[in-house]
Amino acid sequence: MIAGDVYKMESHSVSNIVQRGGTILKSARSKEFMTPEGRKKAYDNLQALEIEGLIAIGGNGTFTGAMIFGNEYGIPTVGAPGTIDNDLYGTDYTIGFDTAVNTALDAIDRIRDTASSHDRIFFIEVMGRDSGYIAIQSGIAGGAELVMVPEVLTPISQVVETLKQGWSRSKSSSIIIVAEGDEEGSAQEVADKIKVQVDENADIRVTTLGHTQRGGTPSAYDRILASRLGLGALEGLIAGQKNVMAGIINNELVYTPFEDTIRLPKPINEDLLRMVKILSV
Ligand SMILES: Nc1ncnc2c1ncn2[C@@H]1O[C@H](COP(=O)(O)OP(=O)(O)O)[C@@H](O)[C@H]1O
Ligand SMILES: O=P(O)(O)OC[C@H]1O[C@](O)(COP(=O)(O)O)[C@@H](O)[C@@H]1O
Numbered sequence: 471m472i473a474g475d476v477y478k479m480e481s482h483s484v485s486n487i488v489q490r491g492g493t494i495l496k497s498a499r500s501k502e503f504m505t506p507e508g509r510k511k512a513y514d515n516l517q518a519l520e521i522e523g524l525i526a527i528g529g530n531g532t533f534t535g536a537m538i539f540g541n542e543y544g545i546p547t548v549g550a551p552g553t554i555d556n557d558l559y560g561t562d563y564t565i566g567f568d569t570a571v572n573t574a575l576d577a578i579d580r581i582r583d584t585a586s587s588h589d590r591i592f593f594i595e596v597m598g599r600d601s602g603y604i605a606i607q608s609g610i611a612g613g614a615e616l617v618m619v620p621e622v623l624t625p626i627s628q629v630v631e632t633l634k635q636g637w638s639r640s641k642s643s644s645i646i647i648v649a650e651g652d653e654e655g656s657a658q659e660v661a662d663k664i665k666v667q668v669d670e671n672a673d674i675r676v677t678t679l680g681h682t683q684r685g686g687t688p689s690a691y692d693r694i695l696a697s698r699l700g701l702g703a704l705e706g707l708i709a710g711q712k713n714v715m716a717g718i719i720n721n722e723l724v725y726t727p728f729e730d731t732i733r734l735p736k737p738i739n740e741d742l743l744r745m746v747k748i749l750s751v
Contacts, residue, residue, distance in 0.1 A: 471512035472502055476519055488693055491569070491685040497527065504534050506542075513543045522546075523707045525700075529553035529564070530732050537728040539715055543662030546559045546712030549728060550703040551695075557601035559734040561717025565699060568691040570597065570683040571607045575680050578612035582645060588673065589642040592631065595657035595678040598649040604683065605649035606742050615644040615750040617638055618660065620651035626663045632750070633668055639751075640728075698723065 502508030516524075536547040551558045554570035574596045584655040585592045594614075596604045601719040602619020609617035614630045618624045629646065636644055648657040655663075661676045668674075688696070695718065702716035702723045708718055714725040 471515055472500065472508055474515040475519075476515070479663060489687055491688060493527075499531070503539075508512075509539050509542060512539070514547070516545060523548075523712075525550060525703045525707060527552040527565075529555065529558060533715060533728045534732055537732070540713050540728075546707060546710075547728075548703045548707040548711050548725075549715035549731070550699045551715055551717060551731075552696075554604065555598055555601040556603035557598075557736055558715070558717070558731055559736045560715050560719075560724070561699075561730040563691075565692055565696045566688075567603065567683075568695070569686065569689045570604050571611070572689050573683045573686055574604055574608035574679055575611050576607055577677070577682065578614070578645065578647070581677055582612070582643075584675075585643040585645055590673045590675050591644045591646070591664075593646050593648055593657040593674070593676045594659045594699070595629055595648045595650060595676070597679070597681075597683050598651055600651045602649040602651075602738050605647045606738060606746075609647040609746055610742060610749070612645065612647070613749070614647045614746060615641075616646045617648065617743060617746050618648045618652045618654060619738060619743070620649055620653060622740060622743060623653050626654060626660070626667070628663055629660065630667050632747075633664070633672075636750075 503512065524545055526532050526547050527550045533549050536549060541545050551561045551564040552566055553564045554566040556564045556567040558564050578594060581592050581594060584590060596608055598604050598622055602621050605619050606618050615636060616629060633644055648660050655661050657678060658676050661674050665674055698718060699716050706714065706716055706725055711725055713728045715728060716730045717724050717726055
């Protein structure tokens with residue numbers, strides 16, 4: 471919008487992309503949109519092109535920007551939740567999350583082969599800037615011994631305790647999932663803190679999955695979710711919705727005001743963390 475890099479799209483413009491990751495639109499984070507001058511440029515371009523409505527795809531930041539822009543210039547915007555972090559109030563799942571979880575899971579499964587063959591402890595860092603959703607889901611599905619998430623403090627003493635309990639039951643390998651935003655630090659930092667507290671013969675390794683989780687062929691679930699939410703956002707806009715995000719809750723399409731999606735937390739299900747502990751015994 472700021473660069474005026476706009477072209478008309480028809481149905482065929484999206485043919486043969488359903489199986490691709492990333493974005494053909496090349497829309498991305500923009501520092502300039504955070505300034506009134508940047509948003510003015512965007513508005514002027516939209517005016518010149520007679521564009522009367524917007525669909526914003528992204529997370530909390532995107533919807534904050536969209537809300538500010540809507541308040542300043544009155545252009546109606548409907549959001550579609552696109553973030554691998556799944557940390558948006560107003561939808562059970564966000565576009566990209568399921569693919570990211572499955573990518574992380576595939577990596578965890580592969581790492582498990584080394585962990586169990588060579589009796590090692592692996593700390594695996596998954597993405598989640600402020601959110602433990604990828605960690606908890608990939609951790610449960612990957613049979614992790616412990617999952618560390620930003621929403622709930624897991625003290626280092628608890629990690630040590632979990633490892634020691636495993637050894638007392640003759641468990642020779644362990645997998646601990648650390649969400650990027652965990653309070654105890656990165657997986658490397660957590661591993662460094664653990665090393666000095668456990669048996670010096672413990673063979674500890676760290677893997678950071680990084681941007682592997684942020685691309686690749688989308689899962690069937692994500693393709694269907696993106697199709698439903700894209701259509702939901704478009705039909706909402708045409709029907710006169712504005713400053714809301716299309717989401718799916720209990721399999722129903724719902725619209726939630728941007729204000730709520732931004733302000734309200736989407737708490738992690740702590741019962742799932744409890745389940746990890748039970749299942750890892
Ligand atoms: N306070 C704000 N005012 C205007 N634009 C914003 C604001 N916060 C975020 N944005 C816009 O949204 C973009 C995406 O925000 P970011 O937090 O990085 O990602 P996400 O949408 O995934 O949460 C930013 O690069 C910026 O262009
Ligand atoms: O690619 P960058 O800018 O390093 O961002 C990585 C960050 O983006 C996230 O993957 C979320 O990104 P999206 O909201 O765009 O899916 C975080 O989990 C991670 O911290």
